[in-house]
Amino acid sequence: MSEQQPAATYVPPRVWQWNKPNGGTFASTNRPIAGATHEKELPVGRHPLQLYSLATPNGVKVTILLEELLARGHTDAEYDAWLIRIGQGDQFGSGFVGVNPNSKIPALMDRSGPEPIRVFESGAILLHLAEKFAAFLPRDAVGRAECLSWLFWQVGSAPYLGGGFGHFYVYAPTRIEYAIDRFAMEAKRQLDVLDRRLADHPYLAGDDYTIADMAVWPWYGALAQGTVYDAAEFLQVHEYTHVRRWADSIGARPAVQRGRMVNRTFGDPAGQLHERHDASDFLTKTQDKQQ
Ligand SMILES: N[C@@H](CCC(=O)N[C@@H](CS)C(=O)NCC(=O)O)C(=O)O
DSSP states (O other), X not given: OOOOOOOOOOOOOSSOOOOSOOOSTTTTTOOSSOSOXXXXXXXXOSSSEEXXXXXXXXXXXXXXXXXXXXXXXXXXXXEEEEEOOGGGTGGGBHHHHHHOTTOOSOEEEEOSSSSOEEEESHHHHHHHHHHHHTOSSOSSHHHHHHHHHHHHHHHHHHHIIIIIIIIIIIISSSOOHHHHXXXXXXXXXXXXXXXXXXXXXXXXXXXXXXXXXHHHIIIIIHHHTTOSTTOTTTTTGGGOHHHHHHHHHHHTOHHHHHHHHBTOOSSOGGGOBSOXXXXXXXXXXXXXXHO
16 A cells, blocks of 8 residues: 555535535536526527537537538538537526536437437437438447447546546646546546557447547547647657547548537637538638638
């Protein structure tokens, strides 16, 4: 056992109370209760698919898939993407809670059938759309199982990266060595899991690009490319050469570049398309860039 003594002196009370701000980046919206805080209907546009989201890694997974479907000629994948500003509490409006009782982006209303279908959780949305359009999900049993395994791996693993490593390395009000050590170790282990898989296969499910890649890329692709948490040096991400090769090839896809822009409210203004209601919305942004 380690000789190291814990530095913290905090002794938890018998009963936890929600009675003080915790100083963290998301303190103003974090709550220990679910449900709506205010009445607000969601807007509905003219397309069969209505997405309510923001361009965080979880949101971008879905806009990448929608843009890939459209690029492949699935015209029924046309969508309206409405902006949900989670920093301002839009996820607690009654309309949004009706689509996602968990109050997190992304959330989808599929209005293409006789009854609207709500879908929440990014993994469920990817699977719903991939099945609906019979695309980006292998049909053979082996390929399908591999694809779903990596998809569910992402949904289960990313909270250790975002809520664990990212939170304690970037967002927490104090730098806690124990927490950063614990989650840096896990983030590196996860990168190594991906690196070993991608050493022998072009994509996570095998030879084909699937929803598993679209789910994993916005998190671990960004980490390997050094574009999140400013942690490239700290985690020595250049060591994961196969993840880097895979991340670069996916990042170069035009549909991925469009998907990244949708509902983006941060970074280079030329890369931000706050709402997307038509394919021509991207052209306006390209013209902005050229001027
Ligand atoms: N497991 C969920 C996670 C979604 C999630 O954590 N969304 C974040 C943004 S990346 C959010 O909406 N946070 C708002 C909040 O926690 O209040 C999914 O994959 O859809």
